[in-house]
Amino acid sequence: MANGNLKGRTALVTGSVQGIGLAIALKLAEAGCRVAVHGLASAEDKARALAAVKAAGAPETRFFETDLRDPYAIDAMMEKVEQWGGPDILVNNAGIQQTAPIAKMPQVTWDAILSVNLSAAFHTMRRALPGMAERGYGRVINIASVHGLVASVNKAPYVASKFGLVGLSKVAALEYAAAGSRDSGGVTVNCICPGWTETELIRPQVEARAEEFGGDRDKGIASLLSEKQPSMRLSDPSEIGEAIIWLASPLAHNVTGISLPIDGGWTAQ
Structure with a gap:
């Protein structure tokens, strides 16, 4: 059976200019993957992210500035990644959030969050999975959330999108469970469900509580964690990246359809 070496694999990580996505891209680069970085970013942020991924060890990098609300733009991005030789590893990390009660949640916000957090993952998976099955190896790892497993008030579109992402991943895992072999590594689809993690996404909530x-x-931060996360510790984005590396390994050929909480005990309660 193939070992855990990911050298030479091609990885696409959406939303990888900062935060969890960039941490994942760096870990994949350290493992020797060619990395496609994605995001809507300034020229400076784009250059910074690419330089960091290259410095981490990626033999090649590319940048895709694709609006994930646009299915046609996603198709164009996936076509270019396929021409590049992959993706062998697809990480759907891009996500947006806005908090408000259901009665005050703007329709445009609902549509945007569902488009980026859920529909975009469907569109990338629809394009990536057939090629993975043909090659006998593929990894789709969707960054969901504890809010794909439990709900919170004032987060209706975000929770709906993450519950949907967990369900979508389970369906895809079943559809591709028999693809490939133990020796080739197979094709798996999994979710990681982070709890409170030190990222820009939680900044507004931290500032409001502060x-x-x-x-x-x-x-x-302590006040926020006391309500949900028994460990009372934030996760570092790099820790999510380490979990990705193991799930992406051929050694994890029989781990599919799971939703892995990294949440300090939040969902154990």
Whole structure:
């Protein structure tokens, strides 16, 4: 059976200019993958992300500035990645969030969150999975959330999108479970469900909570974690990247259809 070496594989990580996505791209680069970086970014942020991924060890990098709300743009991106030789590893990480009660949630916000967080993953998977099956090896790893497993108030579109992503991943896992072999590595589809993680996405919630403590960020974070995350520790984005590396390994050929919480015990309660 093939070992855990990912050298020479081609990986696409959506939403990989910063945060969890960039941390994942860096870990894949360290493992020797060619990495397609994606995001809507300034020229400076684009250059910074590509340079970091290259410095981490990626033999080749490419950047895709694709609006994931547009299925036709996603098709064009996937066509270019396929021409590049992959993707062998697809990480759907891109996500957006806005909090408000259902009655005050704008329709345009609902549509945007569902498009980026859920529909975009469907469109990338629809294009990537057949090629993975032909090659006998493929990894789709969708970054869901604890909110794909449990709900919270004021997050209707986000929770709906992440529950949908978990369900979509299970269907795809079943459809491709028999593709490939133990020796080739097979084709697997899994979710990672992070809890509170040190990213830009949680900044508005941290800032709002910090205001209750006179602007003290540490106390704001502690207050947030005390409600949900028993470990009382934020995860670092690099820890999500490490989990990706194991799931992407051929050694994980029989791990498919799971939703792995990295949440300090949040969903164990």
